[in-house]
Structure formats: structure tokens, C-alpha cells
Amino acid sequence: MTTAHHGTSHTGHGGGHGANRDRIKVALTGQKQPTKTVLSSLLAIQDEFHYIPNEAIEETAQFCNSTANEVWSVASFYTNFRFTPPGEYTLDVCWGPSCHLMGAQKILKAVQDKIGLDKEGETPDKKITLRYNTCLGSCGLAPCIAVNHHVTGRVTAESAAQLASKLLGQ
Amino acid sequence: MPATFEQIAEQAKARWQALTAGKRPWIRVGYAISGQAAGADGVFDAAIAACNQQGIEAEVTKVGSLGLNYLEPILDVTLPNGPRVFYANVNPDEVAGILTQHVRGGKPVTARAFAQQPAGATAFDGIPKLADLPEWKMQVRLAMRNCGNIDPHDIYQYVASGGYSALNKALTSMTSDQVLNEVKGSALRGRGGAAFPTGVKWSFLAPSKAPLKYVLVNCEEGDPGAFNDKGILESDPHTLIEGLLLAGYATNSNYGYVFIRHGHDLPVNATRRAIQQCYELGLAGKNILGTNFSFDIEVAFTGDSYVAGEETALMEAIEGKRSAPRFKPPFPAAFGLWGRPSNINNVKTIAYVPQIVQNGGAWFKSIGTQSSSGTAIVCLTGHIKRPGMYEIPMGLTIRQVLEDIGGGVVGQKIKLLQTGGPLGGVLGPEAFDTPIDFDAMSKAGAILGSGGIIVGNETVEVVDLIRNLVAFCQFESCGKCFPCRLGNTHMVEVLDRMCRGTGRTGDLDLMARIGSAMKVGSLCGHGQLGYNPISSALKFFGEEFKSRGQTGQKPLGSFHDGSMILPTRTRP
Numbered sequence: 122m123t124t125a126h127h128g129t130s131h132t133g134h135g136g137g138h139g140a141n142r143d144r145i146k147v148a149l150t151g152q153k154q155p156t157k158t159v160l161s162s163l164l165a166i167q168d169e170f171h172y173i174p175n176e177a178i179e180e181t182a183q184f185c186n187s188t189a190n191e192v193w194s195v196a197s198f199y200t201n202f203r204f205t206p207p208g209e210y211t212l213d214v215c216w217g218p219s220c221h222l223m224g225a226q227k228i229l230k231a232v233q234d235k236i237g238l239d240k241e242g243e244t245p246d247k248k249i250t251l252r253y254n255t256c257l258g259s260c261g262l263a264p265c266i267a268v269n270h271h272v273t274g275r276v277t278a279e280s281a282a283q284l285a286s287k288l289l290g291q
Numbered sequence: 292m293p294a295t296f297e298q299i300a301e302q303a304k305a306r307w308q309a310l311t312a313g314k315r316p317w318i319r320v321g322y323a324i325s326g327q328a329a330g331a332d333g334v335f336d337a338a339i340a341a342c343n344q345q346g347i348e349a350e351v352t353k354v355g356s357l358g359l360n361y362l363e364p365i366l367d368v369t370l371p372n373g374p375r376v377f378y379a380n381v382n383p384d385e386v387a388g389i390l391t392q393h394v395r396g397g398k399p400v401t402a403r404a405f406a407q408q409p410a411g412a413t414a415f416d417g418i419p420k421l422a423d424l425p426e427w428k429m430q431v432r433l434a435m436r437n438c439g440n441i442d443p444h445d446i447y448q449y450v451a452s453g454g455y456s457a458l459n460k461a462l463t464s465m466t467s468d469q470v471l472n473e474v475k476g477s478a479l480r481g482r483g484g485a486a487f488p489t490g491v492k493w494s495f496l497a498p499s500k501a502p503l504k505y506v507l508v509n510c511e512e513g514d515p516g517a518f519n520d521k522g523i524l525e526s527d528p529h530t531l532i533e534g535l536l537l538a539g540y541a542t543n544s545n546y547g548y549v550f551i552r553h554g555h556d557l558p559v560n561a562t563r564r565a566i567q568q569c570y571e572l573g574l575a576g577k578n579i580l581g582t583n584f585s586f587d588i589e590v591a592f593t594g595d596s597y598v599a600g601e602e603t604a605l606m607e608a609i610e611g612k613r614s615a616p617r618f619k620p621p622f623p624a625a626f627g628l629w630g631r632p633s634n635i636n637n638v639k640t641i642a643y644v645p646q647i648v649q650n651g652g653a654w655f656k657s658i659g660t661q662s663s664s665g666t667a668i669v670c671l672t673g674h675i676k677r678p679g680m681y682e683i684p685m686g687l688t689i690r691q692v693l694e695d696i697g698g699g700v701v702g703q704k705i706k707l708l709q710t711g712g713p714l715g716g717v718l719g720p721e722a723f724d725t726p727i728d729f730d731a732m733s734k735a736g737a738i739l740g741s742g743g744i745i746v747g748n749e750t751v752e753v754v755d756l757i758r759n760l761v762a763f764c765q766f767e768s769c770g771k772c773f774p775c776r777l778g779n780t781h782m783v784e785v786l787d788r789m790c791r792g793t794g795r796t797g798d799l800d801l802m803a804r805i806g807s808a809m810k811v812g813s814l815c816g817h818g819q820l821g822y823n824p825i826s827s828a829l830k831f832f833g834e835e836f837k838s839r840g841q842t843g844q845k846p847l848g849s850f851h852d853g854s855m856i857l858p859t860r861t862r863p
Contacts, residue, residue: 154590195612199614200596220515258555259327272324274325274328
């Protein structure tokens with residue numbers, strides 16, 4: 122996710138399929154780096170939509186002179202890709218070893234209790250997508266969580282639950 | 292606009308002069324991911340607002356991280372020609388007050404200042420010098436020399452700190468062979484984990500006459516507990532870019548990729564901006580600094596995949612495929628990215644190169660130990676008083692790093708260390724007198740790896756931690772080799788039941804058998820080293836493991852309340 126998306130909510134999964142295809146094409150052709158691949162194309166599409174719409178598989182295959190099979194194989198491999206629209210906020214809770222030692226399990230439990238989930242996924246009101254993250258890159262401030270990729274460190278079970286209820290609009 | 296190096300350096304000097312000795316004070320906020328995670332956004336905004344409100348005309352800059360994570364967010368103030376004064380753990384609410392007294396009143400808020408860097412002989416009373424702090428004075432900052440001091444988005448600040456003079460020196464007065472020989476002479480070993488001699492690796496690529504050759508920089512850095520690659524890129528990307536250009540020159544290559552995990556915006560944006568500035572000033576692209584050397588650089592992304600950090604998997608990812616390792620041979624120097632000759636180095640490895648070229652290989656070799664020259668960039672995390680990223684000379688003992696730099700344990704006493712990433716291993720206190728260098732660490736049963744040192748105190752349950760590590764390896768197996776894919780899954784199952792208190796007699800033997808199958812049946816380190824966390828923990832904490840290998844035990848660690856929240860996943 123690029124900086125432009127920071128602090129904004131995940132929107133833009135509306136519109137008909139034709140409109141989707143146009144946006145997909147813009148995302149594909151708008152890649153600025155010289156090397157364009159199936160992976161870079163999928164990342165560009167996920168930057169735009171925050172998920173990989175169905176039509177994007179076909180469009181990417183065409184754009185990269187590849188096959189739908191090959192594109193699916195890449196998309197299903199990297200764990201950051203998702204195939205349904207995420208909630209308004211993506212809440213990543215880290216469970217890497219530094220965070221684990223500093224209380225990640227308690228934080229996960231507190232967050233899940235607060236938002237009513239017992240696994241990764243979306244809350245019924247689509248406000249929050251919960252993800253288990255293996256490392257948010259700021260282990261010196263463990264334990265860490267992130268909202269739409271913005272990392273907060275030194276969280277406690279209480280502060281994480283508080284943040285989650287703020288995201289829920291409570 | 293292309294310029295000569297002298298013109299660039301002159302402009303850089305003038306700008307630096309204006310920043311440090313001009314009319315306006317310079318206010319810097321540590322804004323790497325560690326700063327951001329500690330709340331630097333609020334501090335930066337408060338500094339801007341306070342300047343506006345109080346009519347302070349100041350330069351307010353987001354700089355990278357000093358590595359002192361435990362003190363973040365950090366704000367520092369330099370009055371013209373004055374000492375640089377650092378304030379730690381700054382709350383946005385106190386920023387206006389600090390600036391009123393320090394900038395408008397000319398007197399630092401001594402009670403809140405944790406350190407200062409004097410300007411020449413000028414220093415404030417009652418504030419310790421940064422260089423005297425125990426966590427600072429034992430450091431030798433080579434790759435990290437600019438981290439936290441300069442704006443990573445400003446190439447002129449890098450040049451003012453001596454940047455790109457090594458490139459200029461190489462291109463104008465050295466042959467590519469001479470550069471290669473300096474790196475060989477430095478005895479620099481790869482900092483990505485394998486510790487292979489860098490100069491030797493480069494010499495595999497240098498003689499090839501292929502028209503297109505690649506130098507790849509690996510910043511995948513999926514190791515939980517290590518953040519020094521991203522740390523260098525977000526704080527001082529030009530050090531890496533200059534090193535990459537020198538690597539390209541030394542190996543007669545013409546294209547470089549910096550490979551980063553998508554989503555880490557700070558290092559990604561800093562690196563992209565740095566590359567763009569190099570192109571603008573004629574430091575990248577065609578005929579660099581007016582010489583015959585041409586080299587293009589681009590950032591390539593991976594999606595979330597730990598194995599993408601393995602060198603051949605990395606090439607697969609740049610090619611846009613699933614990041615699964617390739618069979619070797621052929622080796623990358625012969626058949627690499629898109630089948631062309633390639634060389635791959637870690638960010639830290641490349642970040643040393645400008646200093647090696649500037650000061651000579653012998654100088655670098657004089658730092659550190661006989662077998663491991665230079666410094667180690669360690670990331671201290673977990674139950675330690677001063678978590679952070681520190682650059683230390685190789686050869687300090689683990690105990691010195693933990694106590695003198697890290698400030699000791701949070702809790703009663705240190706029980707264990709987890710080093711070198713999840714595949715690294717676990718060390719007990721009896722190994723704390725081991726010097727930090729590649730060979731001594733591996734002899735002790737762990738690896739230095741990428742430099743992550745996670746500290747666990749007496750409350751840590753070893754089997755619970757190992758389950759966490761193996762769950763990570765299970766989740767991240769690329770799935771290509773079934774001994775790794777299924778072996779890790781199987782080991783998580785076994786560790787799971789040991790943690791739940793339903794372990795079985797023979798469980799340890801079972802894991803040992805799985806581990807040896809993974810070792811011989813996997814293409815890359817992910818499977819080959821997959822049993823490491825368990826074997827190393829058995830060495831130091833065998834009793835704890837054995838007692839779990841029987842039924843009727845109490846659940847432990849994060850399983851106390853019967854809950855267990857970790858993903859398992861097998862890649863399709």
C-alpha cells in the first residue's frame with residue numbers, strides 16, 4: 122500500500138464490472154517502474170482496489186502475455202493478496218517472536234473479544250479486517266499493531282482493544 | 292541536471308552550512324518506522340504547529356532513526372553554531388514548551404534532554420554527551436553513520452556527510468579490478484546470514500562478458516526481530532545506492548535491483564526518491580559523472596513471502612513468479628535473473644562498500660575479529676531495557692551487548708536469546724560469553740544471521756517460544772519441497788500438543804526424524820535449517836522439552852487460558 126492510501130478508508134470496490142475493468146487497465150498501464158511482471162501488476166491492482174477483483178486475473182494475464190492459470194498461481198501464493206474487498210480498516214496484529222514474548226497473544230485475544238471474531242477476517246459490519254501479521258518491522262517497539270499499514274508500537278491488550286473499538290465507531 | 296561531482300559537493304556543503312550554522316535553528320524528528328510507531332507523527336505536527344504559533348523560523352526535518360528505539364519519539368534541536376540537543380520519549384503536548392525555552396529562550400530544557408552533540412567546544416552544562424552514553428560509546432557506526440542525522444530524502448545532506456565521494460574516487464582514479472580488490476582485501480562477509488566472502492562472490496560475476504549483468508540487493512527482510520535492512524534504507528538510502536553503484540562498477544555490471552517487500556512504505560519511498568535524485572544529478576543512468584560507466588537502478592517488490600529472501604527465490608519474485616527457490620547449480624553468477632549473470636547481496640553488506648572504497652580494504656579489515664571483519668548491526672528486542680538497532684564491532688561478547696548496550700534485562704534475569712531469525716536458534720545464558728562473530732556464534736549453536744537478537748526473561752516458556760518460531764516457518768514455507776512443507780506442519784502439530792500438555796512419549800524422536808528429513812530433502816535453508824530452533828533449544832533447555840514429552844502436563848505459555856491464536860497455512 123503506498124503512502125497515498127494512508128489514513129484513508131478502503132473504498133472503491135463499487136461500480137459495475139465494466140468500470141472495474143477500466144480501473145484495472147489504468148492500474149496496469151500506470152505502473153511507472155521499467156520492469157512490469159505478473160507480480161508487479163497484481164500489486165498495482167491491489168494498491169488500487171485493496172483486493173484482486175476476479176476480472177483482474179484475466180486482464181493481468183493479457184497485459185503480461187501470460188495465462189490466467191499462471192496469474193492465479195502467483196496471486197494465491199503471496200499472503201498479502203486477497204480476493205474480496207477488505208473492511209474499512211485493516212488491523213494487523215503481529216505475532217512474530219519479539220511481539221510474542223511481549224504479549225502478542227493477549228493482544229490478539231483482547232482485540233478478537235472486542236470485535237467479535239475468533240479468527241482472521243472481517244467484522245460483520247465490514248468495519249474491520251483482522252490480519253495476523255508475522256512482522257511489522259518495528260520489533261524494537263514490540264508489541265506492535267497496525268491500522269491500514271500505519272504501525273503503532275508498545276501496545277497493551279487494553280490499548281489495542283481501545284483502538285479496535287474506536288475503529289468500530291464505538 | 293547532470294553536474295560534476297565537485298559542483299554537487301560544493302552545493303551540498305553550502306546547504307549543510309546553512310542548516311547548521313545559518314540563521315535558522317534546525318529541528319529534527321526521528322521519523323523511521325520506529326519513530327512512527329512510537330508516535331513521531333504527532334511530535335512532528337506539534338513542532339510545525341509550535342513554530343507557526345510562536346513565529347519561529349526554523350528548518351523542521353524528518354530524519355531517520357538513531358537506532359535508539361527505546362527513546363523514541365526523539366526530537367532534537369540545533370541552534371545555529373550550537374550543540375545538537377536530543378529530547379527523548381517526547382510527548383506532542385510538551386513540544387511547544389521545549390521549543391519556547393530552547394529556541395526562543397536559547398536554553399535547552401536540561402531536565403528533558405537525554406544527550407547532546409557539542410558543536411566544536413561549545414556544549415551545554417548538565418547534559419551528557421551522546422558519545423559518552425554506554426549504548427553509544429561502544430558502537431562503531433560505519434553503515435549507520437548517517438542514520439538519524441540526515442534527511443533520507445535529501446541527497447545533498449548525504450553528500451555533505453561525505454557521500455558519493457567513494458563513487459567519485461572509484462570512477463575517476465580506480466579500475467573496476469582495483470575496487471574489487473579493495474572489497475576482497477576488506478574480508479567483508481555477507482550480512483544476510485550465509486556470511487560468504489563478498490569479494491569472492493563478486494569475482495564470480497566480474498569476468499563474465501555478458502552484455503547484461505545484474506546486481507541485486509536483498510531487502511526482503513522477513514526475519515521477525517531484525518529490522519536493520521529496512522532501517523538503513525529508511526534512514527540513509529544513499530549509502531546503499533552508492534554501494535550498489537560501486538558493486539556494479541566492480542563487477543562490470545549494468546543493472547541493479549533493490550528488492551523490498553511491498554507495503555513497507557518508508558524504506559520503499561526513501562529508496563525510490565534516492566534513485567530518482569541520482570538520475571537527476573547524473574549519479575545513475577548513462578555515463579555516470581561523465582565517465583564510461585553506466586548503471587541503471589530500479590526498486591522491485593515482493594509480496595508477503597519469507598522465502599523470497601532466498602537468493603534464487605528472490606530472482607523468481609523479480610521475474611514476477613512464485614518465490615520458490617531454484618535448483619543450484621547453475622549458480623546466479625552464471626544463470627541468474629532472467630537467465631543472465633547476477634550477483635545478490637544483503638543491504639548491510641552493500642552499505643559497507645562506500646566506506647571500504649573510501650578508506651581501503653585494510654582499514655575495514657582492522658575492525659572486528661580475525662574471521663569476521665567490520666561491524667555487526669544488531670537489533671535488540673524483547674525483554675531488554677534498551678531495545679534498538681546498534682552497530683558494534685565484531686568481537687564484543689553477547690554479554691557486553693546485552694548489558695552495556697542493552698542495559699540489561701527487563702525482569703529478573705535473562706533466560707534465553709533467540710538470534711539470527713526464526714531459523715537461527717536459541718541460546719542459553721551459558722553461551723553469553725561467546726563473541727559476536729560469524730564463526731563463534733555458529734560454534735555456540737546459533738547463528739548471527741541478519742543480526743536480530745530477541746531477549747527472553749525468566750517468564751518465557753521455551754517450548755511455547757519454539758512453537759511460535761516453528762509456526763512461523765510452517766506459515767512461510769513456500770511449499771516447493773514437501774519435506775519442508777509437511778515437516779514444518781507436522782512439527783507444529785507435535786509442539787502444539789506438547790504445549791497443550793498432551794505430549795506423547797517419543798515426540799522428541801519424532802521431531803528429530805522429521806528434522807533430518809527436512810535437512811536432506813529441502814532445496815533451501817528454510818527446510819534445511821527448519822529443525823534448528825528445536826535442536827538448539829534442546830541443547831540448552833533439554834529438560835523443559837523432555838518434561839513436555841509426556842501426558843498429564845499442564846498447558847503452558849500462551850496456552851495457559853486454553854487459547855491459542857496463530858495461523859497455519861499451507862501454500863496451494
